[in-house]
Amino acid sequence: MQSLKDYHPTVSLFYFISVLTCSMITRNPIWVLLCLIFAIIYVIQLKGFKHFLFQLIYFLPMLIFIVFMNSYFNSLGLTVLFYLGRGSPVTVENLTYGVISGLALFTIFLWFICFNLLLTADQILAIMGKRLPTIGLSLAMIIKFIPDTIKQGREVLLNQKAMLGEQKLSGKQKVKFAARMLTVLLCWSMENSLETADSMLAKGYPGKNRINYSREHFNSGDAGLISTVLILFVVHLICAFSGPIKFAYYPFLNWSGLAADRILRIISLLSLFLILVFPLLLDIINWFKWQRVFKQEQTMQKHINNGIIVYE
Amino acid sequence: MRKWSWLAIISLISLMVICTILRIEQTALFIFFAAIVAIIPFFISYEQKKPKPRDLMPIVVLSALAVAGRILFAALPNFKPVTAIVIIAGMAFGYESGFMTGALSGLVSNLFFGQGPWTPWQMLAWGIIGFIAGILSEKHILVKPWSIFLYGILASFGFGLFMDTWNILGFVQPLNYKNIVSAYLLGLPFNISHAVSTVIFLLPIYKTWLCQLKRIKLKFNLK
Numbered sequence: 001m002q003s004l005k006d007y008h009p010t011v012s013l014f015y016f017i018s019v020l021t022c023s024m025i026t027r028n029p030i031w032v033l034l035c036l037i038f039a040i041i042y043v044i045q046l047k048g049f050k051h052f053l054f055q056l057i058y059f060l061p062m063l064i065f066i067v068f069m070n071s072y073f074n075s076l077g078l079t080v081l082f083y084l085g086r087g088s089p090v091t092v093e094n095l096t097y098g099v100i101s102g103l104a105l106f107t108i109f110l111w112f113i114c115f116n117l118l119l120t121a122d123q124i125l126a127i128m129g130k131r132l133p134t135i136g137l138s139l140a141m142i143i144k145f146i147p148d149t150i151k152q153g154r155e156v157l158l159n160q161k162a163m164l165g166e167q168k169l170s171g172k173q174k175v176k177f178a179a180r181m182l183t184v185l186l187c188w189s190m191e192n193s194l195e196t197a198d199s200m201l202a203k204g205y206p207g208k209n210r211i212n213y214s215r216e217h218f219n220s221g222d223a224g225l226i227s228t229v230l231i232l233f234v235v236h237l238i239c240a241f242s243g244p245i246k247f248a249y250y251p252f253l254n255w256s257g258l259a260a261d262r263i264l265r266i267i268s269l270l271s272l273f274l275i276l277v278f279p280l281l282l283d284i285i286n287w288f289k290w291q292r293v294f295k296q297e298q299t300m301q302k303h304i305n306n307g308i309i310v311y312e
Numbered sequence: 313m314r315k316w317s318w319l320a321i322i323s324l325i326s327l328m329v330i331c332t333i334l335r336i337e338q339t340a341l342f343i344f345f346a347a348i349v350a351i352i353p354f355f356i357s358y359e360q361k362k363p364k365p366r367d368l369m370p371i372v373v374l375s376a377l378a379v380a381g382r383i384l385f386a387a388l389p390n391f392k393p394v395t396a397i398v399i400i401a402g403m404a405f406g407y408e409s410g411f412m413t414g415a416l417s418g419l420v421s422n423l424f425f426g427q428g429p430w431t432p433w434q435m436l437a438w439g440i441i442g443f444i445a446g447i448l449s450e451k452h453i454l455v456k457p458w459s460i461f462l463y464g465i466l467a468s469f470g471f472g473l474f475m476d477t478w479n480i481l482g483f484v485q486p487l488n489y490k491n492i493v494s495a496y497l498l499g500l501p502f503n504i505s506h507a508v509s510t511v512i513f514l515l516p517i518y519k520t521w522l523c524q525l526k527r528i529k530l531k532f533n534l535k
Contacts, residue, residue: 142420
């Protein structure tokens with residue numbers, strides 16, 4: 001057992017897609033809040049509480065925007081709270097819908113923060129490179145050319161400035177100066193890259209026998225993890241779509257969907273919970289395992305100190 | 313390729329309209345994955361052409377320049393040179409290269425800034441900007457400077473509208489025209505900043521870059 005990060009990248013990608021789908025599939029408050037809580041837990045676990053607070057503050061305008069859009073312009077809902085200016089009445093119903101929608105969007109943002117840490121750039125390249133080799137190659141080369149371009153741009157700028165001397169530029173001349181600098185940069189990087197392309201061709205780039213080294217190997221553990229998540233995901237989808245997920249906001253908050261089918265509701269919530277708790281569970285199992293190893297180490301050390309075991 | 317691309321774009325837009333009219337609860341989910349699926353035909357047709365490394369390079373270099381520019385100007389909100397460079401890529405190397413430059417710069421720049429739900433939308437929006445620029449210049453519409461600037465401004469605003477669409481369609485329900493108009497108006501300052509940046513970047517480069525790219529195309533016998 002490792003933590004999710006150490007598995008094959010397709011596992012994390014698949015897990016991410018299923019979690020994202022689960023959090024977008026409904027606006028039922030219970031489902032949305034469950035996803036939100038776990039998203040917060042993972043962001044805090046991966047990046048710390050400070051980062052989470054930063055994200056929350058960063059997201060607040062968006063949340064206000066969505067609440068405002070949902071409650072200012074529609075008059076749905078029966079329980080009127082107050083009137084905002086000349087707009088439609090703000091009701092409990094459309095306010096709730098706005099907040100839940102906003103939180104659903106926040107959940108998705110948080111999942112993406114986790115995703116960025118879980119799947120690094122090289123893993124994305126590895127996944128793409130297998131299915132779409134040309135695009136994978138292009139991506140890798142773009143990433144390689146960015147620092148080159150910036151470095152060369154600095155050099156070009158210095159050279160062009162040196163040629164000017166003490167001369168002061170007027171507005172129009174400044175535009176011309178920028179144009180010249182950027183054009184020099186473009187030509188340099190174009191010709192440089194085409195030379196690279198030629199040397200790639202000379203070394204037999206699109207050869208049939210070309211193999212690429214990949215750090216990741218898909219093994220049975222990965223397959224097991226993927227199939228577990230897949231089963232849970234499908235169960236959740238079926239249960240969720242067949243009833244208990246429904247939640248009517250208008251004309252008044254109505255939990256009828258929840259009363260509909262008790263067993264389906266429990267299964268659906270349980271499967272969602274299991275999907276969400278999965279990485280945490282892996283980490284906890286890991287932690288206990290390491291704890292046991294540390295304990296063994298300590299007893300070993302004690303024995304060595306007491307002279308029971310003697311190392312040569 | 314052209315037919316499939318139009319089909320992908322049109323079906324994405326019609327899916328958006330259908331989801332909105334039917335008030336489907338999972339609109340956000342459906343159109344998010346539809347946007348990812350809409351990029352695939354472009355990628356596959358590019359892959360199937362099996363381009364030589366030489367023909368790959370214009371896309372790679374222009375994307376790298378766009379991303380480098382976006383990183384350098386990251387401090388200014390929504391002030392990015394990507395749109396300008398993508399338009400030039402489409403004009404100089406055709407609609408397919410235009411799309412690929414836009415889509416790949418969107419993907420790679422988000423590797424630096426962090427991926428988010430906006431990634432597929434950005435890829436698609438920039439890709440379409442390059443795609444249309446390529447088609448327009450093929451038909452000799454984008455020749456005069458004013459037409460290029462006009463297209464740059466329109467493209468920047470179109471980009472902004474396209475980016476806001478997912479938030480509005482997916483998370484605001486039910487939609488009416490007041491909703492939609494005011495939501496887009498709230499995004500207007502960002503779009504103006506984007507349009508200004510596009511013009512500012514197009515201004516010095518459009519003439520010389522097109523000229524130099526033509527020269528390089530001739531010199532290295534690029535497609």
